Amino acid sequence: MVAGFDPLLVLPAAMLFPLAATLRQSWPGAKACTGVVSALIAGPFWLLPLIFIVPMSLGLMLDGTISPLPQVTYARLAQGHGNAVGLFAALAVIVAEFWLLLTPAMVMLRHAPPGKAAELKAVIPLNIALGGAFLAAVFYLGR
């Protein structure tokens, strides 16, 4: 093993893929993104861990274990569990916040049945408002 290398760094490295997949889903032009490379590093396969990671992150925010601010989460977890876990948790917070604020609305618009997308556009400000209210509440109540 390489001296000084933390094997747990695999965790934040692996978390980059769900982050890339989330960014892809949040991007309005994602439909045009059909290349093999983008499918490999940001394909829907990488969204699977989020079934657990997003609700867990929200639960841990409510619990007070992690903060909505990624840098605070990093500092808290790195102290007790090491830099790799801190970095992993900070990335998880970023991904969870995308799903709180924007991604569901973008996914809904992209997969809307034909002719319904225009009616559904209002879901974007709603998504931002609900997610923003939750994060603000967790942030201010947790201080």
Added chain:
Amino acid sequence: MEEPFVGELVKAIQIFGFGGGILLLFCLIAESFLRWREGERPFSREMAHNYLLFPLGPLMEGIFANALLIAGLTLAWQLTPLRIPVTWWTLPVYFLAGELAFYVFHRAGHEMRIFWADHSIHHSAEHYDFTVNLRHTPFATVYRMMTWMPLALLGFHPVALVVMAINIPAFQTFCHTQRIGRLSPWFEWLFVTPSNHAVHHACNPLYIDRNYGGLLMIWDHAFGTYQRLEEHEPPVFGITRQPRTGNPFVVLAHEFRYLGRDLRGAPTWGTKLHVLFGKPGKTYQADHAPDPRVVDRSSNVAA
């Protein structure tokens, strides 16, 4: 090692449940908001029923039903010398067992009349939206206990089994919507998705008693109950004997009423047993005058 680990697992699943609850709350708000944007009333009568039936689910289960379930399964677990340890390396086994437990419980809820009388309450919604998640049923714990007992006898830890089999399939909460169309074919093959679960909630002959999975569709593929949503067959939501009433208590008692009537009318004990445990639509049916508050689609199903 085992008991502290079970405690940690329960705590983790509770945290997961709280996070999922927040997401469900957002979905419910979005549902009413989008209905309003689409020019419909934000709350329909059926949605009101869904909200009224909510206390029968997480509240009643959280307060005492799950404790009874775990106590009953623990009794069975103590009878067997078999033990499947709860550790990091057995979690995938527990995950798959939880999915199987959910599948079997869910299938029993559809394919045995006595349980369908209860489970049909969830399915009697004619609109397929996020509020259908709230439409809970009072006796699910009874058939959870009966269908999960064999797994406890095989040595699966009751607490770990219950948290896996109830909380992980809760993912399908986010599938009760028609606002998301088809997803990638491989994803729909492997996972419960809005269109897979729409099939499950439909009463078209092609779709009836299909797609029982919780998070994965693997047990449906294994037991031959998987059905994809076909473009030429739009789903008709609801049940074959559809109650149309403004009274939520009538919705609750709907199939129990038919079950009681057929049970009383059944001529022999064998027929009575078949009425209780036979497949809905395939058992003895007593003669009755048509009910104006009930839409009977069963002739379409038999066709």
